[in-house]
Structure formats: C-alpha cells, structure tokens
Amino acid sequence: MGGVYGDSTRSVKAVGLESVPGHPVAPVPVPASAFHLSPDESEPLDSYGRSSNPTWRQLEKALAELEGAAAALTFGSGMAAITSVLRVLARPGATLVVPADGYYQVRRYAAEYLAPQGITVVEADVAGMCAAAAGADVVLAETPANPGLDVVDLHRLAMTCRAESATLVVDNTTATPLGQQPLSLGADLVVASATKALSGHSDLVAGYVAGSQPELMAAVERDRLLAGPILGAFEAWLVLRSLGSAGLRFERQCQNAAALAVMLRNHPAVRSVRYPGLPDDPSYELAVGQMKRFGGLVSIELADAAAVHALVQRSALLIASTSFGGIHTSVDRRARWGDPVPDGFARISAGIEDTDDLLADVGQALEG
Template sequence: MTEWGDGTRCVHTGSAEPVAGQPFLAGPVLAAPYHLGPGHLGADDFYGRAGNPTWRALESAIGGLDGGLCTVFPSGMAAITTLLRTLLSPGDVIVVPADGYYLVRTFLAELDVRAREVPTVGPWTPEVVAGARLVLLETPSNPGLDVCDIKEIAELAHAAGALVAVDNTTATPIGQRPLELGADISVASDTKAVAGHSDVLFGHISVTDEALWTQLQRQRSMGGAIPGPFETWMVHRGLGTLDVRLARQAENAAALVEVLHRHGGVADVRWPGWPTDPSHAVAVRQMRRFGGVFTFVLPSAEHVTKFVAESRLVAAATSFGGLHSTADRRARWGDPVPEGLVRFSAGLEDSHDLVRDVLAALDRALAGPVQ
C-alpha cells in the first residue's frame, strides 16, 4: 500500500478484507473477558486490558502510515509518559526540547532522570547528545513552530548511542514521517488532527524495533493505559478523512498567513509553509505538508480576548487540528511566549469566509481601547 497516495492510504490502511454483508469498518469490540479455549497463549484476545481487535485495526492503519509498529493509548500524554517510563532508568540523561509541550518537562521533573533542555533549533552538537539515553524532538515545536533536522540529529544521536523519538503531533503521520528520516520512535497526540473532530482523546507510539514494540505493548497492559474501544473506533473513522482535512486546513492557513503578513497590527507570524519563515528551509526538506497550525502575536492578552470575541468563526479553545478554526493564547498555560501570542488552528471553513472574518475581527479588536 506504500505506493498509493495519502488519501487512499488513509481510507484503506488497517481495513479488513471485504465480506459481503459486513460494514466497511468493523464496529468497536466492547468485551472485557473473551471465551477461552484449552489455553489462551495462542489466542489474540483473552482479557480486555491485554488486547482488543479494535485496537489492532487502528494500530495497523496508523502503523502503515508511520512506517512502523504502532501501539495506541488513551491520550497523547499516556503515550509519551509510557514511552519515557519504558526507556528511562534512574540517572539516565534525556535531551528534551526547551520549547516543546510544557507537560512533558513537568513530568520529567518528577522522574529521577537528568533532563537536558535544548531549544528545537539547537545548537545540535556532539556535546548536546553525549551520554544521553534518549533524544526527544518536537518538530514543528508547539507552540513556536520551529523545525529541526530529524535526519541530521538522528545521525548525531545514534553516533552517541542514544535513541531518537519525535513528537509528530503537529505534522501528523502523512505530514511528516520521522521513522523514514532516521528516528527510532514517532509519538503523537491523535486527539488533534488524526481523530480530527474535537471529540476524543487519543495517542499512539510507532517504532521500528519489534522488541521495543513488545515492551510498549506490555507496559500498556501492565500500567492500564488502555484506550476505550469506542474511542479507538472513532479515531479510525476520523482517520479516513485526514488527507482531505489537512489539505483544506493548509489552504486556509496559507490564505490567512498571507494577509496577516501584510497586517500592520500583527507581529511575528510563523508557519513553516511560508517561504520566508525561519523554519521553511528545513521544513521543506523533511515535511510532506505543512498543516493548518500557525502563530502570530497581538499587542496584549486583552487584544487576543477581544479578537476572539469579535470573530464569528473562530473559537477560543486549546488543542488544534479539528474541523473548527480555533485560537489559543498560549501564555495562559505557562508557555514562555509573549502574552499576546496566538496559536491559530485553521479549520475547514471556506477560505474566503475565514479570511474576511479574521480580518474584520482583528480590525475591531485593534481599533480603540481594550478592556
């Protein structure tokens, strides 16, 4: 299936062979115990915490897109914390993005490990990765949208004996393929674009090493970090439209970024797909598409609040990648960014409607005093 296009792969990967009278996508299996034969060791399923055919169908689909062996989890944080607990022992060194998702750094602060924080843009030198067990990248970073060279860093880390994991949430499995670029692990919050409808929490890890995949499957069962079958089915259903959703979101992001670059009241517009963006040169080498997430800065937090209030199409919400356009003022969550930085997630609205609405809301928000 690797020779097929993204849309075909999103629709068909993980699908069972067609059977007359059966649905295209099998419904969720809601069992806790399963009937046992003379012995369970050769059976796929015997207890709901250890296995579920609904999980395996989605794991086959996402693993096919990632190019690896996939394990699904009930959230992105469940995925990445399971990964960190599986790989790290007390005293280990992990290189972690200083500008990445803040809860990962919070979690690491509570482990008996040594976290070496490095900005996504580096500098990436042998000294940075020396002695590390794991190098964790987040590219594009959240929320700054900086990009680092996965292939180059993977070669550097592997030479130092470290594994490389990439948080691929912003890019998605069809926007970027870290495993093909030399990373050992791709981890993501599928709550965002993969599920795509803002109605389910989910996450996954894909790896190239079967022994590590077996460890992750075991840790998921032992730790109880298991996704619900219905939520798993919902993600699989949403995955089928990932290609067309990302295409519209990127189209909307490009249209908005173009007008925002010309807007006098907006500063520091960032989107890896824009030709003059500081991340574009690296992004264009390793990303297959640029998605719908971009950032810009308004003069103050109050201006952001007024902008969202004046918009008819943009909702204030954290998370991204859904059908609706949303704006999130990231400083409220403790990210070290300007008070007026907006992480904007372009939805599936018509581009001309969205551009007109955003410009009108900005003009009203920036005109006169703010409360």
C-alpha cells in the first residue's frame, strides 16, 4: 500500500511517531550532550552527543524512508556529508571524478584537500561524466547539476561504474528524494543538503548521507564520529518538523518553477532558460525517464549583471539570496560566487507564493 502514496502523504508518514496513548504527536527534540551511563558499564544506545542522539535517529529514519534507503546519517551541512563520504572513499592513489558544472565548493575541496594527498581529481561535466568514469575509483555526480540544470543519465552512469568497480555517489540536493531516487537507479550512496527544499525555511544548515550497504554506511558513520561534523539536536528537530510539509511545499515550488520557465522562455529580455521540465530543454528526455518531479530551480540568462539586480529591485516578491529551496522565491547571480557562467546568468529558486501572483510580479519586473 505504501508504494502508492503521494508525496505529501509520504512526507507526513516519514515523520510519524509510534502511536502510544499519552505520548506527543509531534517529535520532541533531545538537546543533550551527555546521557546516563549503565552501572554495569554496558554500552547504552546513547552516551555522548557526538556519537548519537535520539532526535538524529528520528530524522535519519525519515530521510532513509524518503530516499528508499536502508539507513541515513545526518551531518552539520551538505558539504560535511560530501566531505565525509570522500574521506572514506577517496584514498591516496585513487581516481576521483567530480562535477565540473556542479556545486563549486566540491571542486575546491577536491583540489585543495584531496589532490595534495595523492588523489587524482578529474573534473567532468554532465556530458562527459560517463566517459570520465572509465578507470575511476569514485564518481560523484550531481543531477540536475547546480546551477546549469543539466541532467546526468544515472542508469547509464551506474552501469559504467559497476563495470569499473567504481563507487557512485549522487548529490540529490536539487531534485530531493521527492523528485528523484538515485539509489533505485544504481547509485551506491546519496548525499544531499537538507538546508534546501527539505527543511525549506532558510533558517538552518544540515546535510545527510543515505545508502543501503551496511559496511559503507558504517565507515561513514565512523568518520562522522571521529571528525565530528555532527548536526545539532535542535537543528535535527527543525528539519524533522519541516519534513512533514516538504511534499506540499515542493509540489508548489515545482509548479511555480515550471510556470516561470514557460513565461521566461518567451520573454524578449531573457536570452536563455533552462528547466528540465520544458519539453524543448536539452535534458528533458533524460529527466522524464528518471525524475518524478523536475524541481524548483530555473536558470536564466539576462543581458548582464545590472539586469539581474534590476529584476530583483523592481520586484515585490523576489529576494536576492544564495542557497535555494526556501518558501520565498529567490534570485542568485552565480558569477559573483565564481561559477563559470555569464555575468547575466541567474538561478531562480521558486518559492511557494501563489503562481499567478509570482508570474505577474516577475513579468512586471522584467518590463521595468
């Protein structure tokens, strides 16, 4: 029966607690750094806040359920989750493939921290990811890629990695588990930032790793224990509290993004639009085959940086902000962060405003 549930039902059920009369319906945070120890010195489930926490376990169970994984591990940020996985998998002498057109901090970490340790780092864009995977030991793919929104053929990439005995890690931040299930397409691990659409309120930073291979997950958990990139109990509770409405919010964000993409592609002030859900988008066929929803991000190119700033200034609803997935529609000019994109390139993260209001507002802002 569970397989036929919609996204909002899945989100609500994922954070559901055991039905016990007299117990709270909502999850309760446990902000503890130390727990009572057993007098016989047997190891309790919780002893110290860096190793475990009851709120983590509730959140991890929910995230694993949404990702279709056997287990999940929470981290203090999406980058903390990614770097933990790379520390575990990428050893000196290994070849690591990272996205050339994905999140720029991943490339910086690989170049500044991993490469000096004797790890060969190969940067590959979406089109070249499968070719680069030949001879690799670890492949980190991001799809849709941020910020260009190209889509990786995950099934093909997974088959290539399997033939090469390479470990495939997929960053599922952009699509979310409500839009895409990388593990079902052959990925070994999923990494993601829960800062974005899953928590959805632009008020916390969090990340996670999900997978179904016990030894691999145990190794990542060991790294988290030793390195300490943990998620605070209160932040874990906030993510858990937000997950129940994630399906509802993400549905509206995807609806708004699709409507914006259609409107913007026909506007004379917009030079180009990328959205995987547009039938004429270069990634559409792949996206239809592996994504349930196309996400809340739209990438556009305007004339220049001034045009991007003017769009926000003339709008009553748009905010200038980095990150994405929040309830407000935001605009981020990516060249300011060093992405190799034109000065007028902007990533729009659709919020949950009423669609007609958002379209009218953006339309008048573009007209000036």
